[in-house]
Amino acid sequence: MTETLRPETEAQLAEAVTWANSERLPLEVLGSGTKRALGRPVQSAHRLDLTAFSGIHLYEPEELVLGAGPATPMAEILEALEEKGQQLAFEPPDLSGLLGSKDSGTIGGIVSTNLAGPRRIKDGAARDHFLGFDAVSGRGQVFKSGGRVMKNVTGYDLPKLICGSYGTLAAMTRLVVKVLPRAEKSRTVLVRGVDAAQAVMALADGLNGPFEVSGAAWLPAGLTASSGVGYIRDAGVSVAALRLEGFGPSVEYRCGKLRALLAPFGETEELHSHNSRTFWREIRDVVPFHGDSRIVWRISVAPTDAPALLASLSHLKNQSAYLDWAGGLIWLAVDAPRQGAAEIIRDVMAPIGGHATLIRGGATLRNAVPVFHPQPAPLAAVTRRLKASFDPNGVLNPGRMTEGV
Amino acid sequence: MLKMPDLDEGAIARRLSIADDLRAIVPGEGVIVDEDERRPYESDGLTAYRTMPLVVVLPETVEQVAEVLKYCKAHGIKVVPRGAGTSLSGGALPLADGILLGMGKFNRVLEVDYDNRCARVQPGVTNLAITHAVQDDGFYYAPDPSSQIACTIGGNVAENSGGVHCLKYGLTTNNVLGIELVTMDGEVMRIGGKHLDAEGYDLLGIAIGSEGLLGVVTEVTVRLLPKPETARALLIGFPSSEAGGDCVAQVIGSGIIPGGMEMMDKPAIIAAEDFVHAGYPMDCEALLIVELDGPEAEVAHLIDRVREIAEGLGATSLRISESDEERATFWAGRKAAFPAVGRLSPDYYCMDGTIPRNKLPLVLKRMNEMSAQYGLGVANVFHAGDGNLHPLIMYDANNPGELEKAEEFGADILKLCVEVGGVLTGEHGVGVEKRDLMPAMFTEEDLNQQQRVKCAFDPDGLLNPGKVFPQLHRCAELGRMHIHKGKLPFPDIPRF
DSSP: OOEEEOOOSHHHHHHHHHHHHHHTOOEEEESSOTTTTSSSOOOOSEEEEOTTSOSEEEEEGGGTEEEEOTTSBHHHHHHHHHHTTEEOTTOOOOTHHHHTOSSOOBHHHHHHHTOOOTTHHHHOOGGGGEEEEEEEETTSOEEEEEOSSSOOOSSOOHHHHHTTSTTSSEEEEEEEEEOEEOOSEEEEEEEESOOHHHHHHHHHHHHTTTTOEEEEEEEOGGGGGGOSOHHHHTTOSOEEEEEEEESHHHHHHHHHHHHHHHGGGSOEEEEOHHHHHHHHHHHHTTGGGTTSOOEEEEEEOOGGGHHHHHHHTTTSTTOEEEEEGGGTEEEEEEOOTTTTTHHHHHHHHTTTOOEEEEEEOOHHHHHHSOSSOOOOHHHHHHHHHHHHHHOTTOOBSTTSSSTTO | OOOOSOOOHHHHHTHHHHHHHHHTTSOGGGEEOOHHHHGGGSOOSOTTOOOOOSEEEOOOSHHHHHHHHHHHHHHTOEEEEESSSOOSSOTTOOOTTEEEEEOTTOOOEEEEEGGGTEEEEOTTSBHHHHHHHHGGGTEEOOOOOTTTTTOBHHHHHHHTOOOTTHHHHOOGGGTEEEEEEEOTTOOEEEEEOSSSSOSSSOHHHHHTTSTTSSOEEEEEEEEOEEOOSEEEEEEEEESSHHHHHHHHHHHHHTTOOOSEEEEEEHHHHHHHHHHHOOOOOSSOSEEEEEEEEEOHHHHHHHHHHHHHHHHHTTOSEEEEOOSHHHHHHHHHHHHTHHHHHHHHSSEEEEOOEEOOGGGHHHHHHHHHHHHHHHTOOEEEEEETTTTEEEEEEEEOTTSTTHHHHHHHHHHHHHHHHHHTTOBSOSSSOOTTTTGGGHHHHOOHHHHHHHHHHHHHHOTTOOBSTTSSOSSOOOHHHHHOOOOOTTOSOOOSSOBO
């Protein structure tokens, strides 16, 4: 029987974690639970439900800050921002379609998993926009770090540690993020018929010029069928895509110059506002792998390593892959339900560096193979000591990232 | 008086034998014991504090760094890492019983990789040298602290340095992809690399801004950006700091993120104009420099929009740069603001709080009241976009008690910053300078949890002790949990 604890105040939350320490009972920390299929499954009979810590308590558009409870639905946050013409610039993905969860989850979930979309290459990830928090540590102690201002070097940057820690260090009660203006206009330059190697070169040329490219992806011919954008779906050839955002006159000007620069790579085309937005939402939310049951990996490498890596994984059964982050992010789907091809992928990556994270796979698989890229021994040792410094008895989401952490 | 960790008299007595042992690791001139040669290292940019280090060690290889740290760990000797020694918070202040580990010989750019838009550099390379190495190819490294000509990238990593462009381009932490870090155990760890988002806990994020307390950085992979096509600036005078603040808010509120947005108050304007003759208007209470960078078409468009906003708010003067030279003139006064204030006063003390921007008028008003109360002048320069305030307190150290008075005034300003929702330091770091003010912002548990993070890297507390934390606790004591099984009532929490 699973028992759920739903504290309604910070004091109750501290009490719950203290109780878990005294009983040595692990807690599964949850907001809306939409990311339970990410990371390793937590073996726990007790859930720590944070839904009471919800709602926006601070939003000052001109100060570029928003503060909310971690369980505030992403939909609520995005709606408030939209109303003021702002956004979370790291472009948090909605992985519900990929993972089969009910919705896009909560702001706490996004921060805890440090997810970011195509704009990562220009504006950073969740970690770069997470300014401060209040929380209860795994020791049952109330503490805070960071603040509500952009520029802050007072003490260690604990928000960085909490971001991407999958709830293994502390349970937040409040958090503050940086918000930015939404671009007035979005356009996408497409280069048709390029293979991965040519695409990475074309994307690099775009990024290395003064065009302020805010998205750089490559979709192979085999994956264009899933697109809701006619220009991409109907042409049936691979596309390299570069997004330009900003003020109207600037976007038009850059578009023209970028198309001229990339013309030698192949036929170019432009997507305007609606199509451009649709295309990048598909890239962000991994739409090409919706509706199938293959294992999905998210691989972060140096962009120029991507084409060779793709080639050396091309023999995997029923595999397909596309590139984001100018090649620095590979989304790979493969038919390997038992082992997930984990060892093969990580062996191939060993000489080049980077990391591969298992994003979609059954609970059994996520228990059997390391979901997160195994760390070298000294890093793994620091990781264990950091976990112990926040949560010595391992009561918060134990094993969610790696065994014993 | 600043209290530093208890002196290890034994280490001081063994100075020469420690130096001999270190010479076995770093041969030749790399170990300095001679008093005159140690003298240049006795302070950093916070010159009010001086201490002669036990021994200065200048390693040349990562192996030497690792061996020196291993040796110090084995013998319980404290270590203070140092880049160029430009810290304004005393981050590199030596310890009389600790070795000073100078990283200046790590001064090479190891690799420039335009295809992946990054460069691998050694920590002793100066901030500006990175840009110099890549600017002919149209790239630059974005964070630009005012000390960029001298400060090193290793020091930037330790302090998470900012600069005037960080509203748009971020701080050091947003522009570094990877580091090599040597821990007190002599373990060489590579965190991150040319890829994005290092795996697992964000060790890169926690190491950046850790003020040399967690490890010694021996290599940095920085992100390179293509140079914007053009940049132009507006120089706008306002009749009040409120109007200047409103202009900043409206610019950002209308969706514009300028490359740089700086504000100066009247005393700072007068000092700067008197010094560099930049042509600043003298009839205004607040002067705003707004720099817009990007494609020509964008900059032209945004200049018009900012001008409309400024005029709508009653700007008393407005100039737009027509050339790079003119833009440089606009900046000249701002960039020389510190030395300019230095001409008006025998000494000045530079503060570094950050506040929510809309609290600026209130903070300036209170600061002027304090200025009258303390009988010390204050000039303000302000990274207006991100709320980072640099009050310059003017004093004369030759007047007995005036330094202490300036420090008290400074402390009051920083407490005010915290009171209005801001923080003690935006970019200069805590170091020794703001160490004892930390409880104004943090509870004991907030600080204990930070120190537990320190313990995860350096359980013996040998790396840069006496900085950042007002009270040193033993790691064993911090790690202990006081929980009594069964004694905790648990009646109130809803259970399902």
